[in-house]
Amino acid sequence: MTADTTPRSIDDYLAQLRRALEGADRAMIQDALSDVEEHLRAECAARPGESEEAVLRAIAGSYGSPEDVAAAYRETERTVQAAFAPTRPTATTAVAVEQSALRRFFSIWGDARSWTSLVFMLLSLVTGIFYFTVVVTGVSLSLGLAILIIGVPFFVAFIGFTRVLALVEGRLIEGLTGERMPRRATPVAPGGWLARIGAMLRAPRTWTTLVYQLLMLPLGTVYFTVAITLAALGLGLLGGSVVGLLQGLGFEVVDGWQTSVDGTPLSGLEALGVALASLVIGALLLTAMLHLARLVGRIHARIAKQLLVAD
Amino acid sequence: MDDPGTDDIARKFQRDLNAGLVALVLLGVLAETDEDLYGYDIAKRLQRVRDGEALFKEGTIYPVLRSLAASGWLSSRIVPSYSGPPRRYYRITDEGRAVLARWRSVWRDTRDFVDQFTGPASPQTSATDPTP
Numbered sequence: 066m067t068a069d070t071t072p073r074s075i076d077d078y079l080a081q082l083r084r085a086l087e088g089a090d091r092a093m094i095q096d097a098l099s100d101v102e103e104h105l106r107a108e109c110a111a112r113p114g115e116s117e118e119a120v121l122r123a124i125a126g127s128y129g130s131p132e133d134v135a136a137a138y139r140e141t142e143r144t145v146q147a148a149f150a151p152t153r154p155t156a157t158t159a160v161a162v163e164q165s166a167l168r169r170f171f172s173i174w175g176d177a178r179s180w181t182s183l184v185f186m187l188l189s190l191v192t193g194i195f196y197f198t199v200v201v202t203g204v205s206l207s208l209g210l211a212i213l214i215i216g217v218p219f220f221v222a223f224i225g226f227t228r229v230l231a232l233v234e235g236r237l238i239e240g241l242t243g244e245r246m247p248r249r250a251t252p253v254a255p256g257g258w259l260a261r262i263g264a265m266l267r268a269p270r271t272w273t274t275l276v277y278q279l280l281m282l283p284l285g286t287v288y289f290t291v292a293i294t295l296a297a298l299g300l301g302l303l304g305g306s307v308v309g310l311l312q313g314l315g316f317e318v319v320d321g322w323q324t325s326v327d328g329t330p331l332s333g334l335e336a337l338g339v340a341l342a343s344l345v346i347g348a349l350l351l352t353a354m355l356h357l358a359r360l361v362g363r364i365h366a367r368i369a370k371q372l373l374v375a376d
Numbered sequence: 377m378d379d380p381g382t383d384d385i386a387r388k389f390q391r392d393l394n395a396g397l398v399a400l401v402l403l404g405v406l407a408e409t410d411e412d413l414y415g416y417d418i419a420k421r422l423q424r425v426r427d428g429e430a431l432f433k434e435g436t437i438y439p440v441l442r443s444l445a446a447s448g449w450l451s452s453r454i455v456p457s458y459s460g461p462p463r464r465y466y467r468i469t470d471e472g473r474a475v476l477a478r479w480r481s482v483w484r485d486t487r488d489f490v491d492q493f494t495g496p497a498s499p500q501t502s503a504t505d506p507t508p
Binding site for chain 1: 442
């Protein structure tokens with residue numbers, strides 16, 4: 066049954082496990098992947114000199130196939146957790162379906178991922194400028210130095226640096242959006258210097274990484290601008306409406322405050338209405354911003370995965 | 377593959393049994409030692425005890441370790457490793473020891489009860505337990 070799909074490497078095993086866990090909770094998938102990776106790497110370390118393929122074949126019976134392991138995680142999530150910790154509200158998805166649309170819309174305020182994604186949007190202007198500068202400087206210096214003997218080592222060092230940056234960016238993305246990204250730099254292919262440089266130049270990821278880092282400048286600018294604009298607008302409306310409401314109810318919060326539309330002062334009741342309206346609009350705007358941040362986080366993580374992670 | 381019968385059925389029965397047993401065994405292993413153990417270590421200890429075919433797949437103990445930790449019965453910490461990704465070390469908590477004590481008696485009662493009806497060997501000729 067599994068004869069022809071036996072994983073040939075740890076990465077292969079992890080890919081099969083990921084497939085077997087498709088649709089399951091993200092965090093659970095991530096736990097499963099890191100547990101399996103930890104075990105398999107320990108197993109390989111315990112059998113020095115054997116290839117990953119040989120080790121995987123040797124432990125196929127005792128460790129379990131990706132499907133076995135996936136089933137164990139799903140099963141544990143379903144039964145053990147429900148039985149051991151019945152008070153913990155783990156079945157949030159089922160509850161969410163029953164909630165009203167309005168509550169679901171506003172529940173994003175409690176979603177940590179949307180806040181961290183917002184942080185990512187704000188941060189990406191800085192990282193974007195940095196990556197762009199590094200790549201443009203590196204490429205132009207490499208071209209300029211190409212005629213000198215120093216050009217080659219410089220270029221190699223530059224590419225190495227972009228890989229480190231890509232890894233750091235991956236960690237940042239995983240931390241802020243939850244999308245699993247590589248934890249370690251991919252091992253360098255064996256062989257002499259020339260072979261390694263050749264492999265590096267042939268690897269599509271080398272070039273897609275550069276593209277990603279260039280792309281981060283415009284993307285980062287857009288993310289930052291959108292996030293800041295929505296946040297400022299939303300907070301401004303909320304702040305104004307609070308003062309307007311208090312003022313309308315007779316509290317003198319700000320001396321000489323007058324609610325006006327296009328310079329025309331409003332009567333007390335009208336002012337109250339405007340304040341209420343801006344309260345609602347501000348709240349909706351901030352909520353929409355959080356939804357947008359979550360969406361951007363997801364989409365961006367997908368882009369990053371395409372460009373930064375080797376197949 | 378032509379006969380999906382007995383083997384699959386036996387495996388499924390084993391899986392169903394394991395749902396709670398794995399947790400019991402893991403608590404037992406961790407209660408026996410003063411060291412912190414990581415998953416691979418625990419898996420190897422289980423293998424050593426039972427030569428030959430393992431009762432459950434090594435890969436299936438990890439989710440249970442996590443859920444035991446989530447229940448507060450194990451504490452865990454992450455330690456960087458030279459050979460690869462960081463390792464998660466587990467240690468049993470006092471709460472875990474209390475749970476284990478309760479489970480042990482439940483397990484003993486269950487085993488005795490089940491043996492009463494299904495034991496192929498009568499208590500006198502039990503192959504697994506040579507002590508009187």
